[in-house]
Amino acid sequence: HREFEKEAAELGKGSFKYAWVLDKLKAERERGITIDIALWKFETPKYYVTVIDAPGHRDFIKNM
Template identity: 90%
Template sequence: MGKEKTHINIVVIGHVDSGKSTTTGHLIYKCGGIDKRTIEKFEKEAAEMGKGSFKYAWVLDKLKAERERGITIDISLWKLETSKYYQWTRRQLELARSPSLPRKLRRLNEYHPQYLPPQS
């Protein structure tokens, strides 16, 4: 039996347009969570839309509206495994200031209840 791996949870938060999606996507790429060919595809598609610098953000920004507008609309989770660690990358963007906060919290609770405290 192999050595048990350490689990790491990463949460990325920050101000609007501070590069949360780009940083997270780049981290996933550097850790081997997505291949170079996919990043090159995102780079080409982003350049065609005049958003060439968004290639790493598109790792997590999957919705058409997110890509067209250059904003994150939905919560994203990404699990990746390295030779040493298992990592869950969780990105919640502008959650505290979002006008749709209750909807996002309900969705998070529905799909990933372990991330929220129990409701009384």
């Protein structure tokens, strides 16, 4: 988490630090938007969880 926080701050995007967990593309990080879908799966003793990050901008909906 500190790595994302530092990198986001260096690009003037400190508030995006948690988005960078799934936004891996350089363009996503520079522009502060999601361009391609990403997912992260994990489980707890009680639940299976899938986090999905999808673009909301109309120019990138086709990537879904």
